[in-house]
Amino acid sequence: METRPTSLATPTITKPIHRNWAEVDLGALKYNIEQIRATLPASFTIFCVVKSDAYGHGMIPVSQALREAGITHLAVANVHEGAVLRQSGFTGMILILGPLLKEEDPFLIRYELTPIVSSLAEVKRFEALEKHNPLPVQVKLDTGMARTGALVKDAAKLIKSVQASPTLELTGIATHYSSARTDAEYTQMQRSCFLSFLASLKDVDTDKLLIHTDNSQSIIRLPQDPPMNAVRLGLLCYGHPESVTIHEKAIQLKPVLSLHSRILSFKDLPPGSSIGYHRAHILKDHSRIALVSCGYGDGIPANLSYGGYVLVRGQRAPVCGLVGMDIFAVNITDIPGVKPGDPVTLIGTQGEETITLNDFCEHSGRGYREVSCLLTQRVPRLYA
Numbered sequence: 593m594e595t596r597p598t599s600l601a602t603p604t605i606t607k608p609i610h611r612n613w614a615e616v617d618l619g620a621l622k623y624n625i626e627q628i629r630a631t632l633p634a635s636f637t638i639f640c641v642v643k644s645d646a647y648g649h650g651m652i653p654v655s656q657a658l659r660e661a662g663i664t665h666l667a668v669a670n671v672h673e674g675a676v677l678r679q680s681g682f683t684g685m686i687l688i689l690g691p692l693l694k695e696e697d698p699f700l701i702r703y704e705l706t707p708i709v710s711s712l713a714e715v716k717r718f719e720a721l722e723k724h725n726p727l728p729v730q731v732k733l734d735t736g737m738a739r740t741g742a743l744v745k746d747a748a749k750l751i752k753s754v755q756a757s758p759t760l761e762l763t764g765i766a767t768h769y770s771s772a773r774t775d776a777e778y779t780q781m782q783r784s785c786f787l788s789f790l791a792s793l794k795d796v797d798t799d800k801l802l803i804h805t806d807n808s809q810s811i812i813r814l815p816q817d818p819p820m821n822a823v824r825l826g827l828l829c830y831g832h833p834e835s836v837t838i839h840e841k842a843i844q845l846k847p848v849l850s851l852h853s854r855i856l857s858f859k860d861l862p863p864g865s866s867i868g869y870h871r872a873h874i875l876k877d878h879s880r881i882a883l884v885s886c887g888y889g890d891g892i893p894a895n896l897s898y899g900g901y902v903l904v905r906g907q908r909a910p911v912c913g914l915v916g917m918d919i920f921a922v923n924i925t926d927i928p929g930v931k932p933g934d935p936v937t938l939i940g941t942q943g944e945e946t947i948t949l950n951d952f953c954e955h956s957g958r959g960y961r962e963v964s965c966l967l968t969q970r971v972p973r974l975y976a
């Protein structure tokens with residue numbers, strides 16, 4: 593099968609013209625890491641989760657900033673992401689959170705990546721890889737997520753098989769919560785299950801391993817006591833939610849991503865005019881309707897059509913009609929002085945007004961991680 597370049601860069605446009613852009617504040621990212629780190633025991637290892645292009649923020653610039661903030665452990669979803677990180681010069685541990693396809697296995701060795709195993713079959717596969725040094729691996733338990741991880745009844749045998757292998761090195765034991773934000777009781781059940789499994793293990797010195805269960809939502813909610821000694825940190829380091837209390841320390845995080853576009857044009861329309869496809873919005877009054885230069889082709893959720901708004905000249909402009917692939921309409925009747933080319937903010941601050949990621953998610957019906965992951969390559973990430 594043929595592969596083709598995916599870049600949209602055109603050689604004829606030498607000066608970038610930004611119709612849409614996401615500003616990624618790496619200073620805010622580093623600030624967030626400092627704040628979160630201060631709430632955790634000093635000895636804790638922080639795995640920063642940078643999969644899916646660092647949740648759409650840009651894996652390489654983000655990982656470089658994380659390194660400057662003292663982060664030595666990163667987590668990704670597959671060997672390709674791990675290889676890109678390694679090639680960028682990252683020398684710390686790179687944990688692959690998800691299961692691997694068999695043909696990905698050799699790249700574990702080539703790029704010194706650490707997989708998490710859930711089955712004896714994976715242990716056999718990784719043992720068989722040609723290598724000079726033992727391959728570090730971690731073991732994952734399924735305590736109630738029912739995706740990856742060994743069932744608790746099988747986990748002791750799995751751990752023994754890794755320990756017994758001359759070509760593998762056990763470096764950690766982990767589990768993952770299914771409902772840390774929404775179901776405290778279930779999360780506690782998972783936690784207790786993990787802890788009692790660890791307590792039942794013989795011949796395993798957990799002090800010498802990385803023991804981790806927590807993502808952002810459980811970091812906020814659960815105590816960080818031994819045998820836990822590491823966390824897997826994603827959303828919080830990207831600044832969401834902005835105000836959190838972690839182990840009785842209230843901290844304020846800074847949003848890392850803001851999202852902007854431009855006004856293309858506007859016109860004055862009489863009552864009864866229908867805006868855009870499928871006549872989804874009919875004007876009740878004389879209105880000034882402006883076109884914003886982005887749509888679902890840029891990753892703007894189509895659902896923003898219902899109740900969403902953007903900021904223009906520091907004021908709220910409601911979305912009218914459906915979000916199209918390249919443009920959508922907003923009502924600027926009450927905003928004087930708007931001109932074509934004016935900046936539009938979809939997430940972030942203009943003057944006194946702010947649209948938080950939370951607001952944007954509420955208006956678009958999308959999850960926090962989805963919003964940044966969905967932004968397409970038509971939205972350049974600009975780093976501050």
Ligand SMILES: Cc1ncc(COP(=O)(O)O)c(C=O)c1O
Nearest residue numbers: 641689768807808824825826827
């Ligand atoms: C296994 C695992 N751990 C940790 C995280 C980080 O989660 P969060 O972004 O909530 O911190 C993820 C993210 O999807 C994950 O898949």
